[in-house]
């Protein structure tokens with residue numbers, strides 16, 4: 001059996017950061033194991049290529065979602081399954097969240113994760129094209145840049161936000177999040193910056209870092225309560241690898257809890273019911289699933305200012321050609337161009353919603369979300385509650401590693417979450433009614449102006465919205481009985497095992513989760529190296 005010091009399971013946002021930093025000084029042999037293939041396809045490096053990738057099976061795994069609330073739209077969650085993980089197939093928005101998010105984690109028991117520490121980690125990790133200002137980082141491995149094109153419609157959207165009281169921001173990742181401006185993105189010169197291209201590619205030539213792709217980890221191997229290695233499947237072959245120091249799970253919020261449960265760490269009753277020997281009774285494994293729900297307001301335009309006709313036929317060819325020749329144009333841009341963080345109700349002390357503008361509109365109808373553009377010009381505004389309280393779960397249903405876990409997001413379980421969704425729709429309607437947009441927008445097509453009462457709005461957003469694909473929290477860190485890992489990310493009750501990915505977040509950060517997943521990898525590396 002081949003032996004390494006550290007084995008990292010999953011080459012996603014956090015796993016790539018770990019692979020780089022743990023192998024950096026050459027002292028340790030590091031194995032990084034990834035279920036998916038390498039990330040050489042141009043559909044990854046071209047930022048807009050993710051639309052096509054998400055519909056394929058090659059670099060993405062699709063998970064069924066079980067809604068107990070039958071009023072919810074049917075959902076399938078895609079997760080990146082390639083080097084870079086979900087950072088290779090995401091919308092490239094870069095959002096750190098609010099400093100208070102990290103202070104909240106610390107207050108919940110995650111000692112050492114407050115903004116004073118995490119703000120510094122961000123600075124070390126980043127290379128922000130806007131330059132240093134005491135908050136941003138420059139010279140780090142992760143390049144970040146603002147959306148470069150200023151279209152009249154985007155400018156009008158920002159002006160509309162300003163007339164509602166939001167400050168115009170050059171950098172939407174400042175310490176005070178409230179405001180509106182162009183999105184910050186993980187894109188450099190028109191090319192996606194994934195966790196793989198930023199952290200793994202530069203480290204791949206190191207002799208002490210071995211990267212295995214298309215290898216699916218089935219369980220963690222234990223001697224007593226010490227994790228000593230992993231069992232994997234590659235095609236028909238079963239392979240074991242041994243870890244001299246630690247096994248680190250970075251398989252993401254759906255598969256890290258799945259792997260713990262398959263390996264005997266989870267709710268003892270649940271595991272015994274599936275015939276799995278219990279190594280550690282840990283009732284929090286798979287609980288505390290947090291996810292953002294995107295509420296959509298769609299509007300017809302009076303002017304031909306959307307991208308609805310740009311992704312088919314001759315125009316797609318021209319856009320692709322422009323991209324491959326010059327790395328410019330539509331295909332070089334992120335999922336959204338303008339982003340705002342707002343307080344949707346009076347009396348709040350910090351923004352409770354992220355509102356993003358997407359310059360396209362989609363055909364509605366049917367039980368499942370479709371990705372077909374409307375045959376006229378339109379736009380979508382996407383708004384989600386930053387810190388939802390609802391908690392779902394990810395639980396295995398059998399001892400077979402190939403079986404998907406049962407995923408229950410449990411959206412809208414609290415009154416605050418329901419009220420915030422309704423406030424978000426009303427806030428977006430007010431934004432779209434501002435004078436700055438009067439020459440652009442024509443009429444609301446979703447939810448539709450006949451939808452006015454709270455109940456009507458909630459019922460429509462449940463049927464027309466979507467997950468934002470930010471699943472987090474299923475192996476939360478902390479010190480209470482439901483905490484799966486301690487603040488040093490060590491799995492409680494066993495040794496030689498950590499979890500380092502988005503699953504350790506005690507609560508969601510106020511924004512998209514890729515930045516936080518990578519900073520967890522960065523901070524996690526510091527903690528591991530401190531103990532090495």
Ligand SMILES: Cc1cc2nc3c(=O)[nH]c(=O)nc-3n(C[C@H](O)[C@H](O)[C@H](O)COP(=O)(O)OP(=O)(O)OC[C@H]3O[C@@H](n4cnc5c(N)ncnc54)[C@H](O)[C@@H]3O)c2cc1C
Nearest residue numbers: 010012013014035085086090091092093217252502512514
């Ligand atoms: C479609 C989409 C769009 C998104 N858009 C944005 C955005 O614009 N901005 C933003 O900030 N966030 C976005 N996100 C969210 C963000 O990308 C994720 O939160 C983040 O990448 C999660 O990082 P992670 O390290 O926890 O897991 P991941 O990056 O998902 O990595 C987990 C890795 O582990 C591998 N793995 C899992 N199980 C096994 C196993 N058993 N054996 C071997 N390997 C395994 C997986 O294949 C994967 O590569 C988006 C996500 C998706 C899916």
